[in-house]
Each structure stands twice: as C-alpha cells, then as structure tokens.
Amino acid sequence: MDTENSVPGRPGLAFTPAEYQQRVSKLRQTMMQQRIDVLLIDEFEHLAYFTGHVPTAAMYQCCLLPLSGDPVMIIRSLDAGMQQEMSWVETCVAYADNEEPLELVAAALRRYRWDRLSLGVEMDSNILLPQRLARLKALLPQTSFVDFSRHMWEQRLYKSPREIDYLRRASEICDSATLAGVRASAIGVNERDVAAAIYSSALRSGADNTRLLLMQSGPRSNILHAPLGQRVLQQGDVVHIEMVPHYRCYTARLMRPVLVGEPEPQALEIAARLIALQDAQFAAMQPGVSAAEIDAILRQQVLTEGLRDSYSNISGYSLGLVCIPRTSDFTRVFLPDSSWTLQAGMVFHMYTSAQGLAFSETILITDRGAERLTQLERRAFIASEEI
Structure with missing residues (x-):
C-alpha cells in the first residue's frame, strides 16, 4: 500500500476521520433541508467520498446515514477486510454471498426503528437499479421514500x-x-x-x-x-x-x-x-x-x-x-x-x-x-x- 499520502496511524484511510465527518455534517444539513431522516447511500463514488469504503460491484452494498448517530454499513463479507482498512465507519453488517443484501438493509432499518421515517434514496444512482428500488419498497411498506438526487454530486464539486x-x-x-x-x-x-x-x-x-x-x-x-x-x-x-x-x-x-x-x-x-x-x-x-x-x-x-x-x-x-x-x-x-x-x-x-x-x-x-x-x-x- 502507498503510505506516502496516508493518514498517520490509519494508512488505509484516504482522508482523516475529521474530514469525512465534516463531509457528513454538511450532507446532514442538506438532509434536514430536504426533510430526510435517513439517507441510503449506494453510489460507489458517494460511498468512497463519505465513508472511505470502495465496494466491489458484484453484490449490493450501501451505507445508512441517519440525521444523528452513527452510520451503518451493509457490505459483502468478502469486502469486510477492505472496509475495515479504508473506512472510518465502525458499525457494519457483513453478509454472506447466499444472503439477500436488500433484506438486510430492510432489517437494519427496522432494528434501528428507522423504517417508519423518511428514507432518502439516490434516484440518479448507477447502483440502485429499478428492480432493487421496487424490492426495497416491498420490504418497507411503512417507509416514506424521498428522491435525493443531485445533492451529493453537487457537494463533491468543491475540493478540499x-x-x-x-x-x-x-x-x-x-x-x-x-x-x-x-x-x-x-x-x-x-x-x-x-x-x-x-x-x-x-x-x-x-x-x-x-x-x-x-x-x-x-x-x-x-x-x-x-x-x-x-x-x-x-x-x-x-x-x-x-x-x-x-x-x-x-x-x-x-x-x-x-x-x-x-x-x-x-x-x-x-x-x-x-x-x-x-x-x-x-x-x-x-x-x-x-x-x-x-x-x-x-x-x-x-x-x-x-x-x-x-x-x-x-x-x-x-x-x-x-x-x-x-x-x-x-x-x-x-x-x-x-x-x-x-x-x-x-x-x-x-x-x-x-x-x-x-x-x-x-x-x-x-x-x-x-x-x-x-x-x-x-x-x-x-x-x-x-x-
């Protein structure tokens, strides 16, 4: 691993935890403006930008970001080592390849009592395919789904x-x-x-x-x-x-x-x-x-x-x-x-x-x-x- 530009003490992190948290704080301000209680982040670039984790494309992975409290990652267990190395997020649900990741997303929302709140979703995501969105809506009948397109792309325009x-x-x-x-x-x-x-x-x-x-x-x-x-x-x-x-x-x-x-x-x-x-x-x-x-x-x-x-x-x-x-x-x-x-x-x-x-x-x-x-x-x- 190239450590020349790594964070001291955390060579896998591309940025300090403080910089990631500043990004999340700004994102939460936008969530409040858009009346979003929990944000489902699944576009790979946004996962990398806000959490540090860069998943593989074979199976669905995401981050659940509430307005307050710790974010929750839903990741493929095969990528768990990479997530621990590259991400500042500590709460993580890792699934086996024979499990259905969308069911785990729904289960996590219910576990944290987020399933009756407004859930922001990236309607412009390359990852949240129509079938996946339909499946999530079927699993979460009491959740209010809100389009959160464009906002994360816009935040990323200004470089640190x-x-x-x-x-x-x-x-x-x-x-x-x-x-x-x-x-x-x-x-x-x-x-x-x-x-x-x-x-x-x-x-x-x-x-x-x-x-x-x-x-x-x-x-x-x-x-x-x-x-x-x-x-x-x-x-x-x-x-x-x-x-x-x-x-x-x-x-x-x-x-x-x-x-x-x-x-x-x-x-x-x-x-x-x-x-x-x-x-x-x-x-x-x-x-x-x-x-x-x-x-x-x-x-x-x-x-x-x-x-x-x-x-x-x-x-x-x-x-x-x-x-x-x-x-x-x-x-x-x-x-x-x-x-x-x-x-x-x-x-x-x-x-x-x-x-x-x-x-x-x-x-x-x-x-x-x-x-x-x-x-x-x-x-x-x-x-x-x-x-």
Whole structure:
C-alpha cells in the first residue's frame, strides 16, 4: 500500500476521520433541508467520498446515514477486510454471498426503528437499479421514500486541500507517463508497445487503476474513445495519448498528440492554433464567469477558422473522485447553453481536438483564476525526439 499520502496511524484511510465527518455534517444539513431522516447511500463514488469504503460491484452494498448517530454499513463479507482498512465507519453488517443484501438493509432499518421515517434514496444512482428500488419498497411498506438526487454530486464539486493534493499527484502521473509514450513512439513500433511503456510508467509512479489510458494511432487518431489496436506506427501517423490515471480514486486527465516521422507543417500549425485558443479559454476561467462564456471562447473560434466542420461535444467537464461503473463526472459540463458559473475549488478536464490532434489539461479554479495541474509542455510532440 502507498503510505506516502496516508493518514498517520490509519494508512488505509484516504482522508482523516475529521474530514469525512465534516463531509457528513454538511450532507446532514442538506438532509434536514430536504426533510430526510435517513439517507441510503449506494453510489460507489458517494460511498468512497463519505465513508472511505470502495465496494466491489458484484453484490449490493450501501451505507445508512441517519440525521444523528452513527452510520451503518451493509457490505459483502468478502469486502469486510477492505472496509475495515479504508473506512472510518465502525458499525457494519457483513453478509454472506447466499444472503439477500436488500433484506438486510430492510432489517437494519427496522432494528434501528428507522423504517417508519423518511428514507432518502439516490434516484440518479448507477447502483440502485429499478428492480432493487421496487424490492426495497416491498420490504418497507411503512417507509416514506424521498428522491435525493443531485445533492451529493453537487457537494463533491468543491475540493478540499487534500483532494487537490491527490489530483496534483494524478496530474504528475499524466505528465510522466505521456512522456514515456512519446519516447516509445517510432516508425516500426507496434502501438501496444507504446501503451506498455505508458502503463509501466504510470503504475510505477503510483497509479492505482488498470484502465489508465486511451490511445489510438494513424487513421483512428481522431476517434478519441476507440479501443487500442495492433497498428505498427508509420511515417505521418498521429498517436493520440489520453491519460486517465487514478490516485487514491482521484483522476486527472491529459491529452497530447505524437507525430511520427517528419511532421507536416500544416499539422504543427493546427496544433499551435488549438493550443492558443485553449490558452485563451484558460485565461478567462475566473470564479463567477459563466461556463457558456468559457465554452464559446474555444468553440466559436474553432468553427470560424474551419478547424472543424461541426462541434457537437462538450469542451470540458468535472474532475475529482471517480469509481466504477463511471469513468467521467458530468456534474458540470461546458456547452453553449451551460447556465452555471465557475467557483473556486472546482476542477475540470478541459479538452479540444481537430483533424486528429487533441489537447487537454486538468484545471483547478482558484480565487486568482485557472491553475493548470497537469504541467507537461503544451505542444504536439514528435516521436523519437530528445526530451
């Protein structure tokens, strides 16, 4: 286990018990406003954020959080050791694989006399499937179920100093692993060998996830989310590298193109222009500024200059803690009709692409404006160059 950024005396905890309890205290204020007596937390990211426990996806697990008193975890016994290592919550019901977890949730609510109260549920959860919700309602006929969507996502938008430390570490992994990919790229090299160099660097640098790269090359370099292939790099190829490492469940993002062989002057011109437009976007990212205004700085000019025929995707989105089954956080996105404003403490993945070239950064909003957490030089790299 990496103990460099662990809590003293509790190496499994990503944050101090006091920080977790501050999060819970703020969450309880929202529960009171929404007239929720007990909250059922089952989205994996929210379990990680409020309790420290990151469950496996095979069977249902959750936390019951009352307005006062200790929370109660309902977890698979196979994950009990992990829960004890990673979570500050002490009250835990562990079930065997032949038991029905939803029945244990209902039993816990009855045991603590919470079954006649209002129960907040995450209707926007990836885990509380319709069948599970229907089963819970059948088991708890006297419980008042209340939709608690959006609230936990909103609370997580504002990062604490320790969260920002983890994002900085993930950003450093992005930088160093991308350079490893640049060094490994050359004419005649299989793109999987490039990916292997990137993975090796990221894992050695502390990445704790195994899906930490999106990479394509040649004609597929403009398909940003395509799977890795078996291409052998050729003169004129573009290698698209997008880093998505996690550190203590916090993810940073970085995109850079690598030009194989002697680069075409037009490619370098397009790269320089995309970077300039994105730099103008970053310079405007101040607290209180409209997200739509930030988006327009890039989007409109890319289209006006003919760098793209259309621009249907977002130009940025929220970053922070990410757990399966999701890979990205779209609590906030940058679009022409975005109605929200930037605030200090928010972190975003800001990206743009055109004609097979893509650039992105992990951006923290501070009281003074945008700070780039990823620090790699902003340019198109050339394969096999001295770096």
